[in-house]
Amino acid sequence: MFILQVLGINSEHLINITCFILQLLLAEFLFFCHMEKRKHFILRLAGGGVLFYLFSVLGPSFIMQYYTGFRTILILLFLLLYMFLCFKRSFADILFCTIGAFTVQNLANNLNVIFCGLIGTTFQMVSWEMFLVFGIVYLVCYFCCVKRIENLPDISTDRKKILAMTFMALIVCWVLQDRLIKEGLDLMVVCRAPFVFCCILSLFVQFGFLEQFRLGEEKAALEQLLKENEKQYNLSRQTVEIINMKCHDLKHRILELESKENTDKSQLEEIRQAVDIYDGLAKTGCRPLDIILSEKNLLCERYHIKFSYMVDGTKLEHISPGDIAAIFGNALDNAIECARNLPDEKRVISLIGYARKDVLGIHIENYCEEELRFQNGLPLSTKGDANYHGFGLKSIRHVVEKYGGNIVVSLKDRIFSLDTIFPY
Template sequence: MIFEPVIPNIPRYYTAVAEWLACVVYVSILKKRYAKGKTALILAGGLAGQLIIQIVAGKLPEILWIPGMLTAVAAMGGLIMFCCAMSLKNAMYNAVRAFLLAELAASLEWQLYFYMVHGKPEDVFYVRLLYVAVIYGIVFGIAWTLEKRVLSDGDMLQVSTRELLSAVMIGALAFFMSNLSFLYEKTPFSSSIETEIFNIRTWVDLAGFFILYAYHALLNEFYLRYERDTMENMLQNQLMQYKLSRESIDLVNRKYHDLKHQIAVLRAESNADRRNAYLDEMESEIRVYEAQNKTGNDILDTVLTSKSLYCEKHKIGITCVADGHLLEFMDVMDICTIFGNALDNAIECELKIADKEKRLIHLSVAAKKQFLTISIENYCEEEAVFKDGLPLTSKKDHAYHGFGVKSILHSAQKYGGSITVSQEKNWFRLMVLIPFPKEQENSEVHKNKK
């Protein structure tokens, strides 16, 4: 049995405006899909859409009340998705949160208006409009301030199906409990007293909004913690790779050193021209090995030699022009992170290229004015997709990949640097730019003058 209270229900166009403003709160914070002008046009269309939905829903039979509300929520999700660069799951997740915020704003405004103005001489149109403007302004202003704290990195959080369903269940339960007294009078959780009905509605909507707010803040914290832990694990893995490579390369160096002595003995004992020619060739190969990847920085040499051996095995051409002395101010782990991740990403891309003649990687380390520049270029046949200036991972599981470039960015930012990623024609380029410390900067300036 539907309960008909003395206090009339909230006008439908009040609800439509509240739902639209709630969407505006989230759209204004999240990353936009289009420029400001186009976004404003979409929002204007969204307001018209919400008004039409609410007015039509108000004329439908009471049995269609729930489908009408679901249509309004779906429209809010569509508006958010059209305005913001996000998936359907993320859009509907934010729509549920926006819907509860709209319910809270509309309920609070109507309750205060009815208690303070309704039926009194000052109950005129401009006073009602003022109440809507002030109450909505306060509620949505506070909500924007709160959401800005947890949505500043909201683009990174990819909502799973389970997380979306959890938010929907919380939102549906809060909405049902807040409107229970309007539907059924005689239940343990409803009331027949008009003032209590609106109190229940407002407080339950407030509780529902803050529960979803806390839920999102918790998800965001888990995601940031997961990303931080993943990056730290990658740093440790790069350092471990460096240590293992250092041991392997030291062993190879010892073997080559012993081989040089063996050649010297053989040369002294042999008089055959053919044997001398063969020994000359072996000695030349050793000199080539000794000369490669000698940049002046042992850490970089180790990383490059390890990656070069792997590239040679998989028919990937890699060239390097690097002054390793420029890296003296950097920590071991950061050198491993930047070069290890950058080369791993480049190698992974080259392995996808069927034509082995096109598998090319070029690395350079140089000083330009007061900056250290690190450039890694590789041939790439696939067109990269970028988001916020960084490439999106090509792997299917986006949640567990894509941290390599973020690790490089993190290491560069430790020294006040930055990275840029670009693709021109078939060449993918990662550029790291780091300002030299003052003492090294002065040294580089003096060297350039000479």
């Protein structure tokens, strides 16, 4: 108490700053609840929380005896250190989320002042109006902003311009609001309205542009993946053609050996069966699809997977070879990767193509014992890094939508299904 008296902190001021800190911490919780925590998190959270509170109360008050206007900036710095102490993320990511939390708190506080003015009640830091307004604002901001970054492993990588613009907008908002407080105009509704707009604009810049950057990066990655699929198809085509030539020569050689009397017929039959596996090129009426199915069939033989297919490839003539490779190659790669880790009796993949009037449908299914989480109609990657995995199904959807079609992915009763429908 003696220190508080020396610093000129009365009980009302202490309640207000405590309420402000709690509002900030709740906003921080919205942004950081899904992030990876450091070791001894509870100890860091408790110890760091006590230090953060003491520094936030005593530090700004001590400095403001000599120079005013730095309270919010100092609390921001203390909060950055506190979050960095508790969560295992880069400092740029911590700064990104902390600025977002400060903006959300500032938005809610300004709306609280406006709400109190509109209903004709006196503004107080602790009131039922505060709980109502902050609850609604925090809930809306969570679903509109925070949900967009839950699955981003690196929020601010290569997005420093967004971070700088957001930080500048927030500083301008703080400086103007500080002037209003000094002039005694901060409780006027007409003065608070521009700050509500400024906070919303800041959040739009921060998270709207972030979404645009993410979609742009994803599109570039998909285009690169499609190019790689086309290269892989050309390589597979050349490989299959060479194998067919060699198998054709081996069959002639086997016929020559069978004509000799001292040849072991049983060994020749084993060799013939082995050659037939590699010479069994699929014949669907679509050369690119035949190449893909033949290649994947060899993979299935290697992993003892039962692979059956029935499709009329003539309906795919309007689709480029690279796009066919993207659709069927990625779909079958995913199915094989899943099936190879299952018991032998569940290593089954089925592909069916059907045509009805002017619509072509493709159905691929396989057993899947993993628990999948879906987002935007597609399962999230189970490889731990959604930023670098999970583009296979996205590339399929990208290609199918290019031809005016659509895909539906589902997991029911341990059966994973991929259905593709597009006109032909």
